[in-house]
Amino acid sequence: MKDITPQQQKVLDCIQVYINKTGFPPTRADICRELGFKSPNSAETHLRALEKKGFISIESGASRGISINNPEITHLENEYPIVGLVAAGSPTLASENVEKVLNCPKGFFGSDFDYFLRVRGLSMKDAGIMEDDLIAVKKTQEIKNGDIVVARIEDEVTVKYFQRSAPNIIHLKPANEEFSDIEVNLEETELYIEGKSVGLIREN
Amino acid sequence: MKDITPQQQKVLDCIQVYINKTGFPPTRADICRELGFKSPNSAETHLRALEKKGFISIESGASRGISINNPEITHLENEYPIVGLVAAGSPTLASENVEKVLNCPKGFFGSDFDYFLRVRGLSMKDAGIMEDDLIAVKKTQEIKNGDIVVARIEDEVTVKYFQRSAPNIIHLKPANEEFSDIEVNLEETELYIEGKSVGLIREN
DNA sequence: CATTATACTGTATAAATATATAGTATAATT
DNA sequence: AATTATACTATATATTTATACAGTATAATG
DSSP states (O other): OOOOOHHHHHHHHHHHHHHHHHSSOOOHHHHHHHHTOSOHHHHHHHHHHHHHTTSEEEOTTSTTOEEEOOOOOOOGGGEEEEEEOOSTTSOTTSGGGEEEEEEOOTTTBSBOOOEEEEOOSSTTGGGTOOTTOEEEEEOOSOOOTTOEEEEEETTEEEEEEEEEEETTEEEEEOSSTTSOOEEEETTTSOEEEEEEEEEEEEEO | OOOOOHHHHHHHHHHHHHHHHHSSOOOHHHHHHHHTOSOHHHHHHHHHHHHHTTSEEEOTTSTTOEEEOOSSOOOOTTEEEEEEOOOTTSOTTSGGGEEEEEEOOTTTBSBOOOEEEEOOSSTTGGGTOOTTOEEEEEOOSOOOTTOEEEEEETTEEEEEEEEEEETTEEEEEOSSTTSOOEEEETTTSOEEEEEEEEEEEEEO
8 A cells, every 4th residue: 555645644534534423425525625625626636546545445426435445454564562661781672671562553643653661660650651551662862851751871761751951961850759850960870862752552 | 213114124224234335325226226126215215214213314415325323433443433522511422523533453452442532631640541641442331340431420421430339329539639529329310331441542 | 857646726517316296005003 | 984104116306426627836756
């Protein structure tokens, strides 16, 4: 299946929502109304593009003859490793620490991400991050103050709020009164940011 | 719902089969072809009878505007609707409230589930459920004390811990000190359990 | 630079479709 | 005996709808 463009995704979503709402697929005019197009041909061309790329099927001649093609599951692309936060000293992403893999559609959390990290402890409790939750981690160094980051301090890995207080001073702040801030002086201590949290999954 | 006649049952089955086969409802002519009628009005009168008895809804003027009335929220495989919690007084799980759909592998949360509910408010904050989180809801009446349930009290829908304190007394307990317990006397107040939470997704 | 894909507006029309009206016939209620 | 619901045929028509054709514009590609 070829790549879908943002507009085509919008149209595809619109069709799905319309079917969920009404029980039957939209007409070209319905799509125009929902998405603000002024010509039925705008919908038509998008539909033909979606059909060509394999996302939908169109029954020729039939009114509302649109049906969504169920995409195949189990793409290796969509298999993300679940990494367990293990005892200090181990390199976090070593394969020994991969609990299992989880099938998850690409772009599930809006942003891209690289792996799931299983959370230990309640230091981010007030941010709604509980023990055993899975954090979707994006490997990046583009961190803003307030981001929830996966940080490694000399082999110990933690999840905390990130705050740069001075050029060389980073505060890693928990979201739980019972825990205290970690102050890292970059001149004394080695700090490595593994990435930041872009989403969360909890399995009850 | 009134009694259905054998012929009407045939027509209803025909509609269901047609939707399953093609993804969209039949026209009058389609029904005639399937069931061997020679006049579109044969289908029309059956449809009107089925509508009158509440088995189907017909969108006037729209082509293929037939939908089968079951209060269930239906969805394609792996496409789960996201239902928004709207203002009190509205029937919350009505299909009008479907924000969009989310592709999610089956069995993602171990247990099966039926739809996502977008959480409003912070009444379950200490359970790690924050505003705008998506709760994976399984429609079931098998509820144990301590389960997180989606409960409806006279048109108002909330997410709370479930606790049966006496045969006729249910406590709906928030996970936030700033909110107070809701005590429901089943003899006085109508309580409907929409389902229970089996998982959670947060998009940062 | 020419070509192709995307993303639209605007207009037109043949085909698809819902739906009304006019009948016929049978069985079940009132 | 009269009314009502069911179960159809047959025909007609206004509306809905898909879809083609003619354009404009922009970005990407070879």
